[in-house]
Amino acid sequence: MPNTTFTSPLVRWLSAIESSRYFQITVITIIIISALTIGAKTYAIPPFMEQAVTVLDWAITMFFLIEILLRLAVHPDKKRFFRDPWNLFDTVIVVGSLIPLEQAGSVLIGRLLRVFRVLRLISVVPELRFLIEALLKAIPRMGYIALLMFIIFYIYGAVGSLLFEKINPELWGDVSISMLTLFRIATFEDWTDVMYETMALHPLSWIYYLTFIFLTAFIFLNMMVGAILEVMTAETNKQALGEAKEERDNMALQLAQIQAQLTELQRSLNGVGKAERSQSND
Missing domain, CATH: 1.20.120.350 (Voltage-gated potassium channels. Chain C)
Known part of the structure; x- marks a missing residue:
């Protein structure tokens, strides 16, 4: 003790x-x-x-x-x-x-x-911890988007290897190399040089590049951002609801304490009133 x-x-x-x-x-x-x-x-x-x-x-x-x-x-x-x-x-x-x-x-x-x-x-830092927790919770949704991106990369890589292998084997030699080249295109790293090189033999190959960039850089990227924002919004609302509930519980506790004090005061006043009435009767 x-x-x-x-x-x-x-x-x-x-x-x-x-x-x-x-x-x-x-x-x-x-x-x-x-x-x-x-x-x-x-x-x-x-x-x-x-x-x-x-x-x-x-x-x-x-x-x-x-x-x-x-x-x-x-x-x-x-x-x-x-x-x-x-x-x-x-x-x-x-x-x-x-x-x-x-x-x-x-x-x-x-x-x-x-x-x-x-x-x-x-x-x-709580704010940074909140961001990381939200990002981790968004990973499952982002995983499906990443899987869909991989499928698109694979399809375009196979098509690019079949069409452009003879033009530049270093960029389109096989599917894996083609996918690396497509990643370079998706990050806009001198992608126009790659496009103009293939357009010299295939004038309509610009359709291949523009559709790929539209899918990856615009649609899938926005889907990734949307998944993260959706989870962060849900976590923010959950945190706000938790804080509101805690505030309501605190207010209810304070009201209960005030009610108990008022009840005790009322009992004291009733006791004083009874004592005064008994003295007056005597």
């Missing part, structure tokens, strides 16, 4: 620190500094600067480790802490950053995990 009374105020104090706005701003600032240190290591800097960056990198890693331990300490259910994908992601990144870079076999892994520390901005 004494142990509980000692721990409870400490947990509340740590929870207040972890949820404070200043602490969140500090975490975001440290993540940005971490990104800058990673970028500094890609340049040829003097040895003393390199040592300073290394010390700063380890200090940042220790800060992230303390921050993860703090979040774990204030979490109401320790067993469910790692069931949250964002908590698991942050923990893997932080623990992986503890890999010493002096070991030759783990240099690449350690550096990559340090680069991925920048992604912790997503888990810290």
Whole structure:
């Protein structure tokens, strides 16, 4: 029992620190500094600067480790802490950053995990986390659109290989190469040069290119954007409904408390009235 009374105020104090706005701003600032240190290591800097960056990198890693331990300490259910994908992601990144870079076999892994520390901005900033969650929920719908795009790419790639293989085997030698060429056309990377080359032998080949660009760059791209926007709109409405429900629950609780206070006040007034009437009768 004494142990509980000692721990409870400490947990509340740590929870207040972890949820404070200043602490969140500090975490975001440290993540940005971490990104800058990673970028500094890609340049040829003097040895003393390199040592300073290394010390700063380890200090940042220790800060992230303390921050993860703090979040774990204030979490109401320790067993469910790692069931949250964002908590698991942050923990893997932080623990992986503890890999010493002096070991030759783990240099690449350690550096990559340090680069991925920048992604912790997503888990810290709620708006970014909302965007990523919406994007992940839109992946199933986008998958069907991507499958349909692949079918169109395959059909046009096979047709292009049959028609234009003799003109330029490097671009239309087989279906796979043709699909790579079509991807280049879909991204508008010098696609007119490819079109004019085939038009020299097939004057009507412009129909092939324009129909493909119309399907991929306009229809399918807009379908992708529409799927993402639909999911984001649904998630925004769901979040707004949740906030409205929480606000209604808070208002109902406040009204219940006011009603209880009024009832108690009414009882007190009735008691005072009865006492006054009994005194007057006496």
